[in-house]
Amino acid sequence: MNCITLVNVYKRFGSIEALRDLSFSIPCGGRYALLGPNGAGKSTTMKILAGMLKPDQGDVFIKGLKPGDKQVKRIMGYLPEDPMPYRILTVRENLEYIAALRGIPNPKEKAREMMEKLDLVQCENIQAGKLSRGNQQKLAIALVLLHNPEIVLLDEPLNYLDIPTQEKVIGMLRQMNATFLVSTHIMSIATRLTDHVIVISRGSVIWSGSIVDLKSMGREDEPIESVVARLMSSVG
Amino acid sequence: MWGKLIKFVIFSRIPKRSFILYVFISAILVAMTLPSYDFEPPHVITEFSLFSIFYSSILVTTSIFNTRFGMVSKSDSDFLAMLPIDDRMLVTSVIIGSIVVNLALSILFVSWFVLSIGLYGIFIPFLLSLISASLPAITYSLSIKRKVLVALGIAGWFLLAGVGFPFSPMSMFVGYDTIGFSLLITLSLSSFFLAIKRFSFTNYSNIIITSEKGEVKEQINFTKVRYPLLVMLVKNLNVLEVGGRVNFMDTITYVTKRVKLWQILLITSLMGATIYFAYILKIIGIFTLNFYVIIITWILTVSLSSSALISEPIWLDMNVMTPLEFFRNYLISKAIALAVVLLPIGLFEVLSSQVVLGFTVMVDLPLSSIFVMSLNSRFYRASFQNIQTITAGRFLVSFLSIIPFVVLEVIAFLPYLSVFIIGTVVLLVLDLPFFLSSSYWQSTVEKIMTSVT
Numbered sequence: 001m002n003c004i005t006l007v008n009v010y011k012r013f014g015s016i017e018a019l020r021d022l023s024f025s026i027p028c029g030g031r032y033a034l035l036g037p038n039g040a041g042k043s044t045t046m047k048i049l050a051g052m053l054k055p056d057q058g059d060v061f062i063k064g065l066k067p068g069d070k071q072v073k074r075i076m077g078y079l080p081e082d083p084m085p086y087r088i089l090t091v092r093e094n095l096e097y098i099a100a101l102r103g104i105p106n107p108k109e110k111a112r113e114m115m116e117k118l119d120l121v122q123c124e125n126i127q128a129g130k131l132s133r134g135n136q137q138k139l140a141i142a143l144v145l146l147h148n149p150e151i152v153l154l155d156e157p158l159n160y161l162d163i164p165t166q167e168k169v170i171g172m173l174r175q176m177n178a179t180f181l182v183s184t185h186i187m188s189i190a191t192r193l194t195d196h197v198i199v200i201s202r203g204s205v206i207w208s209g210s211i212v213d214l215k216s217m218g219r220e221d222e223p224i225e226s227v228v229a230r231l232m233s234s235v236g
Numbered sequence: 237m238w239g240k241l242i243k244f245v246i247f248s249r250i251p252k253r254s255f256i257l258y259v260f261i262s263a264i265l266v267a268m269t270l271p272s273y274d275f276e277p278p279h280v281i282t283e284f285s286l287f288s289i290f291y292s293s294i295l296v297t298t299s300i301f302n303t304r305f306g307m308v309s310k311s312d313s314d315f316l317a318m319l320p321i322d323d324r325m326l327v328t329s330v331i332i333g334s335i336v337v338n339l340a341l342s343i344l345f346v347s348w349f350v351l352s353i354g355l356y357g358i359f360i361p362f363l364l365s366l367i368s369a370s371l372p373a374i375t376y377s378l379s380i381k382r383k384v385l386v387a388l389g390i391a392g393w394f395l396l397a398g399v400g401f402p403f404s405p406m407s408m409f410v411g412y413d414t415i416g417f418s419l420l421i422t423l424s425l426s427s428f429f430l431a432i433k434r435f436s437f438t439n440y441s442n443i444i445i446t447s448e449k450g451e452v453k454e455q456i457n458f459t460k461v462r463y464p465l466l467v468m469l470v471k472n473l474n475v476l477e478v479g480g481r482v483n484f485m486d487t488i489t490y491v492t493k494r495v496k497l498w499q500i501l502l503i504t505s506l507m508g509a510t511i512y513f514a515y516i517l518k519i520i521g522i523f524t525l526n527f528y529v530i531i532i533t534w535i536l537t538v539s540l541s542s543s544a545l546i547s548e549p550i551w552l553d554m555n556v557m558t559p560l561e562f563f564r565n566y567l568i569s570k571a572i573a574l575a576v577v578l579l580p581i582g583l584f585e586v587l588s589s590q591v592v593l594g595f596t597v598m599v600d601l602p603l604s605s606i607f608v609m610s611l612n613s614r615f616y617r618a619s620f621q622n623i624q625t626i627t628a629g630r631f632l633v634s635f636l637s638i639i640p641f642v643v644l645e646v647i648a649f650l651p652y653l654s655v656f657i658i659g660t661v662v663l664l665v666l667d668l669p670f671f672l673s674s675s676y677w678q679s680t681v682e683k684i685m686t687s688v689t
Contacts, residue, residue, distance in 0.1 A: 102556055
């Protein structure tokens with residue numbers, strides 16, 4: 001069964017065509033990376049899947065439901081690029097607030113668990129707006145994963161994180177039994193977090209397959225980044 | 237270079253078309269007002285004079301708290317300040333640019349000033365703009381307590397004109413033209429030169445960075461309530477978001493602050509008590525007092541409502557709720573929080589036998605806030621990081637926001653139960669579409685999620 005399906009999706013912003021006949025699907029439990037150059041339409045795709053933007057044309061389904069549906073929100077976690085939590089609330093308050101809104105039993109305990117997982121305990125009483133950018137990113141990840149979502153959409157999740165924290169987050173995400181779509185333009189992140197790749201350019205899919213297939217398209221010793229770059233440049 | 241810099245500062249805040257539109261509308265208003273000045277009854281001129289003093293005092297004093305958002309944007313600090321230009325030239329350009337923007341936005345009030353004192357009134361917005369653009373650059377390094385002291389001092393000095401004190405910069409409104417204008421010109425020019433001398437981009441950046449203390453001792457407890465509306469209400473009763481478009485269209489400043497509810501209730505209780513004694517002692521006529529009660533509580537309401545969504549991470553809210561569900565809860569919880577804040581004023585109104593006005597404050601102002609918040613969220617959302625640009629569309633939204641105010645003032649002048657009921661129904665009808673329209677809020681979310689700022 002497919003957990004994420006896009007069929008012939010179009011989206012325009014004024015004169016700019018962000019998505020053009022975009023179609024792909026991700027099976028439940030799949031770990032996919034959405035790769036593409038700047039302006040390819042990755043973030044727009046993620047926002048449409050999260051129900052924050054409506055496509056101008058085409059169909060989008062999350063487990064057979066429309067994105068933005070209340071049922072979908074219960075099972076999905078979406079992390080945008082450069083997320084900012086409630087800047088006035090502390091780390092703990094942010095987590096307890098969202099846990100309470102989601103109706104998670106025992107929000108205090110859940111907040112503590114997430115802070116421990118992401119090394120946020122030392123700054124639990126600091127307002128989110130006063131945290132370093134890295135800690136804000138960690139808090140945002142914790143807020144998105146708080147309810148243990150079945151479907152996880154992450155837009156550049158490792159931005160601002162130092163290398164040890166990146167490793168910690170990668171380890172945490174890999175342990176989760178969920179469907180992943182990770183938008184990034186950094187190939188090494190894709191290879192660490194996912195096993196399949198969807199390459200988009202100018203709002204359309206130009207290639208999709210497994211990372212093994214992608215590697216096999218390259219010459220001997222050719223780095224995977226170079227293969228992706230070739231793919232992208234092949235469509236101009 | 238000067239010209240380029242000033243032009244850049246001005247048009248990065250206000251588009252050329254809007255600027256021309258403001259000047260055009262102001263010119264029409266002055267042209268309409270000026271001929272009627274000689275024929276206005278004295279009590280009308282007195283009312284306009286008092287209101288001009290009141291408005292000017294608010295405009296000038298609130299500008300003191302305007303260090304971050306109204307004058308220098310983050311982009312200015314990050315990029316403009318990095319240009320290889322003399323710091324003094326940069327500062328002067330920013331201040332002159334702010335003066336012109338403030339002038340453009342407050343010029344609409346020029347007709348009031350003209351109605352109060354005649355043709356000379358057209359100079360007052362310019363002088364006030366000079367002061368309101370310069371004061372933040374003078375006081376940016378002061379602590380908040382000192383700023384409050386300076387603001388109270390200036391407000392007191394300005395407002396003294398209202399009781400006939402001649403040595404106030406506003407005394408031209410009570411017949412002391414020469415002294416009033418001399419003081420206002422002296423104050424504005426000295427503020428301007430002092431601002432250029434005192435302001436430094438480097439010090440300013442240091443203050444912004446080092447003033448940040450993030451540790452919180454008393455945490456807000458969200459775990460005792462169950463329903464989303466109550467969870468959001470707990471937050472809104474503990475976090476106050478205040479914004480000011482004091483000169484009607486402009487973003488003067490936006491503040492998000494953690495507060496203790498009792499402190500806010502103490503302030504509104506003091507305001508309520510002052511109003512109570514004003515009624516009991518019959519200091520001014522009852523209708524004039526009703527008018528000012530609505531004005532003051534309206535300013536409070538707009539300050540809280542115009543900051544709608546300023547620090548709201550929509551991406552996070554939309555992870556949990558649908559747009560309609562979120563905004564229903566958001567608007568109701570914000571309106572209840574406002575009703576709690578206004579409760580002491582309403583109760584003091586009831587105590588002073590102004591029962592209808594008391595209920596208007598407690599019920600109709602929160603209902604009005606729902607309308608204002610709904611419009612602002614979609615068309616005129618405050619941005620925490622950036623100075624807002626002013627457009628003709630936003631100008632129109634500001635005018636639409638006046639509709640509830642008109643309803644409230646009708647009740648203030650006709651304080652009967654039937655008028656109150658009709659007014660409340662009108663406000664409910666104005667609010668209702670926002671609680672039903674899913675597409676309105678979906679488009680609002682789309683707009684927020686795709687906006688650059």
